[in-house]
Amino acid sequence: MRRFARTLVTAALAATVAGGTAGWASADTQTAVTGPPPGTAAWRADTVSGQPLPDPARATPREVARFFAGLDEGRARSLVRSHPLVAGNLDGAPLPLRYEANRLAVLASGEDRFASLGAPGRQILAFDPRGRGTVAEVFGDLERAAHVSVIVPGSDNDATTYDRPRAPHTGPAGMARALRAASSDSTAVIAWTGYTTPVGVGLDAAQGRLAQAGAVRLARLTQGLNAVGAPDPVLFCHSYGSVVCGLAARDTDATDIVAFGSPGMRADTAAGLHTTARVWAARGPSDWISDVPNVEFAGLGHGADPTSAAFGARPVPAADVAGHTGYLTPGTQSLKAFAAIATGESR
Template identity: 75%
Template sequence: MGRLGRTLATAALAVAVAAGTAGWASGDGQEPVTGPPPGTAEWRAATVSGHRLPDPATASAYEVARFFAGLDRAARQELVRLHPQVVGNLDGAPVALRYEANRLAVLASGQSRFAALASPQRQVLAFDPRGRGQVAEVFGDLERAAHVAVVVPGSDSDAASYDAPRAPYTGPAGMARSLHRAAGAGTAVVAWTGYTTPVGVGLDAAGGRLAQAGAVRLARFTQGLDAVGAPDPVLFGHSYGSVVVGLAARNTDAADVVVFGSPGLHAETAAGLHTRARVWAARGPSDWIADVPNVEFAGLGHGADPVAAGFGARRIPADDVRGHTGYLVPGTRSLAAFAAIAKGEAR
């Protein structure tokens, strides 16, 4: 078999192995949610205190931050009341204002599947009901934290299911809560389900289309954190979420990039991510992702194995991790290492 034939066979095997080890559930291809939030047309037509409002599609997070800094409390509250969906998703807007706006936006959606997010105890930093829904929730005090971590989940994550009952310490909210408890009060952790994830293990999961769209949104989100004075974040990417993190890394100010249960980052080496962040990788001994060949061809596969010695990432101990989702279970060496990295204590 020639080189092309071997490559094609390996790419086919990658999809076949994923189907056999995780259950084939391709469903319909997902259309990524992109662009500014709902309500943008009304926002663009409005003014406050005689000022035009920053365009959510074109204004940088820093421009948004400067705009809100120039408003008094009454003007800010008027924008929250009239445009909660825009304010709640506007990177660069004050954190507390976004929490308030998103409570209103969740209630205004009228969808029972999102109702729990409207609780006054929840700190929802972003909420978009389009498609399967997207959400970012903060655990800890983001405005005063000395350290910030962002957890980016993989397939089957959305606003309705991200905090659904499941095995403890899995799913976006479960992972973020566990990391926050392990890292302590000085670290704020964001569960960022801010992109359209694949459903099941199929062509969407095997390709990079959704990850590329997600990477744009993640880079914008981290710019918003920087614009409001948050520390440089640590990005944690699980499974397909690691693909998103790998593609976004060069356009963020991340202090560290941590990937676990990763199928690849669309880079042959850590240096290929073109980031100044330190790059870390973990994979447990029973994680089925190890059975997926690390190839990238014709839009399928995600490239080199991040835990391979030649990739150049710092290896995180994960010998006591069970399965594909056990990395943040209390008592595991991986969670202890993740917490140290999140707090800036790992070397």
């Protein structure tokens, strides 16, 4: 009987996705951006003093960090000028060099849709123009931060929408700004739109394919932070981004993982994430995500509700959160709790 009921719920999920009810809508299938960035072939063909450059597809972030530690400033900047797209996306490379490389890469793209990312003073940690584009931006001083948080967003986020005007405190950049404003000055926040997100809330959002590709890239990001001496991060994972975090959990050194507005993390319990990080979960009373069945069957759905007692995550108060994107609105219980988690004050 229980199995029959589960099948019925799964069928309801499929109908929900296909029919556009309960906040779901059909959408185009997306092709995940994977592998090293454009320009990698030229990078591999180059050398420094006759020595090969670290392969973006194979070198670990620690190997990249060791390589740059052996370069003088002139040679390092020469690589940035010659190969901005590769240098800007090379986890383990010095942060100032990545910021400069990505500024050059944005300007070299010649595309108006990315132009604002190249403005002076912006700290673009990663930029890839392929497809809809991916981008990561740092708010605060990542080189000297005592605490680091990463915002992992859900559907409809990419480099083309990153700077689009939207409601304050929503979207990856808005959430990052709000979290940093609520935290101490010693906290740096990364708005990480570093994977191909679903468009709309259709089959891509109900499946784990894009999340699996994103999880590889998120794990690499955290390894890169470790390689440059940054503190172990806190991951704040919104909506479909919590699926990415769930799949990446075992391969990161995050101290805390916070899922909010989550459809599931592809695990039955917090222990099933196989991480030493503290796991937290929040869901507001008017968040439409509560209408999505918490199942995983035949590739559809993302499993148990992270806010359920059975899942075992630590609860984050969210009774005053409005809608699906209001979790970092100033004055909310959730933002206050997020800030405490980001600064290590919540145990």
